[in-house]
Amino acid sequence: MNKSKFAALIVGAGIVLAGCGGFVYTTVGGTVTGLGTGDVLVLRNEANYTQTLTADGTFSFNVASNGAYSISVLTQPNSVNCTVVNGTGKMSSDSAVKNIAVTCVPNVPVGGTVSGMADNSSMVLLNNALATTTVTANGSFQFASYGVSGQPFAVTVGIPPASQYCTVANGTGTVNNANPAASLTALVSCVPAVPVQFTVNGLTAGTVLTMVNTVDGFADKFSVSAPGNYQFNWSWLSGKPFNITVDTQATGQTCKVTGGTGFVDASNPAASRNAVVDCAKT
Missing domain, CATH: 2.60.40 (Immunoglobulin-like)
Known part of the structure; x- marks a missing residue:
């Protein structure tokens, strides 16, 4: 085979591979807004590709020119909740996609006040039966995991102090980032009780x-x-x-x-x- 025919075959093979997504890649991305100081957001494309963002700005993933993409939030920051718009699609050319919008809005702390707990004791409180916080003194408390605006909260006693019985008032409601004080109203009251x-x-x-x-x-x-x-x-x-x-x-x-x-x-x-x-x- 002469050199010119061999070169033509190589070029032709390259075109076929490029057409199959073998060599030609482009970018899919957009903009993140609403992240605050200390926030860490992890985005994912499909199942295997991730990006970690700690500030507002642009992001992009490499995608084959005829490939599909699906951008989602893998790990939410604690203090904000992020949603993705225009995150799915299929590439039809090698032109970059830049219209994916990731918008983050503030989350809201959940907590309240404890009274009547005996000295040198501790108590485990729950929010929605999942998030926990350990309280070791009377006064205000707050869960480390914030609530998402629009979602319910329900503060309950997981493990009370030894030889005490504790109840919760005003412990349920809906998180609202327009009124964050509404989810800091739980009143946990403890009184002496008889152990079993x-x-x-x-x-x-x-x-x-x-x-x-x-x-x-x-x-x-x-x-x-x-x-x-x-x-x-x-x-x-x-x-x-x-x-x-x-x-x-x-x-x-x-x-x-x-x-x-x-x-x-x-x-x-x-x-x-x-x-x-x-x-x-x-």
Whole structure:
């Protein structure tokens, strides 16, 4: 084969590969607005390509000239919520796409005030049963994860302080970045309460036994891995019925409860610490 024919074949092959997206790439991108100091936004194209942005400005991804693109938010910043417009399409030429708009709007803190918590104690609060914050003193609190404007919030008690019972008022609503104070209204009040306790005998060390105390339909689960005396996470006010049962047996053992039912009584706190759990190998 002479050199001219060989060169023609190479050029022809290059054109075919370029037409298939093998060599010709162009850019797909746009502009990000609304990021603040310290914000970190991660954008993704399709499944494998990402870009990290920390300030407003332009961005772009390389895309084959006949390829599809789908720009989305992979990781949201905490203090803002970002949405993508014009983020999907298919290239029809080697001209760059520059009209993708990523707009970020402020998120809103969720929190409130705690009162009545005993000194040297701690409490875990939840927002929407997912985000958590640990409170160690009375006063204001705030979740590290902000709420997205227009989305609901619901502050509840995850784990109360030991030997206290806590309730939440004004803990639900809708996050609104036009009125951020509306999601800082949760009032968490704690009062002394009676703990519910149990003693475990015969449990093989290293195995896991899960107990549950059911009070008015609420299940307070507690796992142990050795014999001993234990206290459930939740304490209760006088008059509340308690019902201690085995939730999950330890491997290779059968555990049975005696004295596991009754009523909480502040004048007789011993009444709710008589439960005994005896375990034996099966």
